[in-house]
Amino acid sequence: MNQYHKPTLDKDLDKLSYMGEATGSLGKRLVAPGIGLLFVLVCGLVATLFFFDSPGTYIVAVAAVIGAYMALNIGANDVANNVGPAVGSRAMSMLTALLIAAVAESAGALLAGGDVVGTISKGIIDPAAVANPAVFMAAMMAALISSALWINLATWIGAPVSTTHAIVGGVMGAGIAAAGFAAVSWGTMGQIAASWVISPLMGGVIAAFFLYLIKVLVVYRDDKIAAARRWVPVFIAVMTGAFATYLALKGVKKLVEIDMPMALLIGLGSAIASLLITRPYVARQSRGLENKNQSLRKLFKVPLVVSAALLSFAHGANDVANAVGPLAAIVHTAGFGDVASKVEIPLWVMAVGAFGISFGLLLFGPKLINMVGQQITKLNPMRAFCVALSAALTVIVASALGLPVSSTHIAVGAVFGVGFFREWYTANSLRRFNYVMAKNGRGPKPTRPQRNREEMFRRKLVRRAHFSTIVAAWVITVPASALLSAGLYLLLVPLMG
Template sequence: MTLRIRELRTLDKDLERLSAAERAGVQSLRPLVRIGVAVLFVAIMVVAASAVASGFGSGLASDQRAAVATIAAGVALAAYLALTIGANDVSNALSPAVGSGAIGLRAGLALVAVAEIAGAVLAGDRVSTTLSAGIVNSAQLLADGQAAPAMLAALLAAALWINLATLAGAPVSTTHSIVGGFAGAGLAVYGLSAVNWLGLAAIASGWIVSPLAAGLVSAGLLAVVRSRIDRDPDPRAAARRWLPAMVAVVTAVGAGMLVGGPLGQPPVVAVTLMALIGAAVRAAALQHLDRRLAAAGGERPQQRDLFALPLVLGAVLMAFAHGANDASNVTAPLGLILAAANQRTGLAAGVAAPDLSLVATLAAGGGLALGALLFGWRLVVMVGSRITRLNPVRAFCVSLGTAGVVLAASWLGLPVSTTHVAVGGVFGVGFYREWEDRRRKRDRKALPVEETRRRTLVRRAHVRRILLAWAITLPASAALAALFGTMMR
């Protein structure tokens, strides 16, 4: 009997070892599965673009076959770039909510992915136009037949640089990368005359202003929440008065920008929809808040309960704004590639060029969403927890401040760096906390230097790392694009 028990125990141990080995094998294959899904997406986009482009007619001529091959290469690089942007920039929208614990990582990634596609499809045209015409002389590139190789070089350089940054865990600016790719490719083809330096300076000015604006707005929102809600004698009534209104205002402004801008509706229609959407969002947020307050009873409600829905709405708004602004990083160079391909194909034979705008938009929006789902979790964890600890109040302020700045930039057609804006908001909130902490402890005995350094809220090492990545992104991507552009010529 004892021998039989020993045999069963040995069998159990062996089975446990096999189960552990099987689980380890599944875990080791997960990165390969993610990469396989990404490759499948790129392949589907290439097949779809090639099928549409082959509509030039049966029996394609040599120029037409070359154009289809160019389109396929451009769509492949554009889809790859969109995947890397989604993986790198998903931290912009989701880090505050995940870092505060308001939403789970998987649910947040799925929600943000849908909002990214909506932003790219509904509101991505204005910024794309600015990028296409504001950095290089696109008319000259198209006239001389150099647009396709130059933009292929720009896409490849930007995608490689963003991919390297994502693997290193550095949230670099994808906008900087593609702008550097544009400039480097133009320099390689025509030299200094190909770059629109005035337009480049205007875009760069937005890079300086936008993170500062996000930091100031986020810090200001935190000051309002602290003074009007946290320190109010009746925090329940104060929360009902301020929180739904804040979310409603930002949502209504974003809806008004979409309706009056990309959708081209008159101001009266835009203002009316802004009012209706704002009222609906405020009512929904107030109803949700009342349920949370009722569940808390007579006790003081937890911040996570009060700010859960506002944080999720803020993340959705940020993701929509990111899709509207950063999808242009893909559609702008791809649009020039498609225009160059159309120029050398069926038009000469009297055949209308096919419309590939839908394929380009799907490659951009779908790539952003899929990159966020497959590879975005690492930077979400870094930005949301390692730069500065975000509780629901601070995360709410970062989300609304960032969404407001990016929506305003998209309305103006300005290709700002959403990474700049989001991290600027996080820094603004962290520095405000330090200032408030010093003011509150002014009369206390000073702590030792080592303890003060340990308690520093904003992690200086991560600040230096991110700033260094930002500083080298533009010249690095420009150099890569110049190298690839010279090779492709």
């Protein structure tokens, strides 16, 4: 048989096989961008149908395409913060997380998304400075393009950034290019800059505090299951109350306006009801469980999945305006020929934002979900539970204090807070040290644990490279979006005249 062996033919066949595999792999990589491109083109077509025979048809169509592109990028980047910890802790699979978040995001945007948005993005720019319709549409278009491009770049490098900050930077840059530095409300910008520090710190401190409570009250107890029966319902009740308050303040603004005292009462009632319901549930779930940490994680999985869905709903209700706010402003100006301080969002424009965020999550979300859930620090259901609880509580505290905060910064800050707290607690906790010594049969030690420098470095539980990348991306989001927007405005304004 060997006499029929043709080495040249085998090489050619191998080359064809490799080319086939490479082509198949490339084809798979192009599926998601292809679907995304189809989506933005359909959005442009829909806009054309709604503005057929109108003088501003082409402007609205282009704006719809850009708004859809922005929504895709928000879904790819921002939504990871809601479901990343749950996926990283293995409370649910990537596919389950994508489906739950996509449905919850769309529901939040369409059912509770704000139907009126401020076109000057929370008072960043003086409306009188951009009163000319052509100038205004060019500024909004530049802001939309610049923020979308920046979020796309951040997603590519693996950095979760604030889409709110990106759009604010875009509006500021276009406003400066259109009317100079005097047009900017620098007091408002100062508050936004302060949120760069406030949001992650608050999120990290609150998450670390609850992780400390879980460790002290449940994890490092001789009878973990008995401690879990007592305290896990309390933690779930706190989370339920926090999310009820959060949704009352931020998630249902379109349906009903609720002030802080009423929201807190709703949260308190929800917490009490949750405590009454979850006590027997946790007691039933804990029967037969072994007295070890792995058993405790099972008790946190269901509330963690629910929290991911609620975070996604609230995110859809609040952040859809980042994608469609400037688009709604352009649609209004093109249709009515005037610049309004506030405009209503048409249903088709809201649908562009809602479905765009969901498509972006499904097509491009796994990269950032893995980053937030797995690559910053190791999460389990208890740690991820603390992250989700921190996200809700931080928004409530910030709202009560009147502080502007970023949900992205809060969630990622909470992940960092959990990781850095674990580093400190592992190295310094006498309670943990004595527990581990007793478990290994060595008896408790009355002194604090001693570690050499090499061991402490080896046991770092937060990846410093990701920390540096993410913080750097946060700091430059506003200035980068602003500079890009200013340049785009100077290119666009002649075309709008």
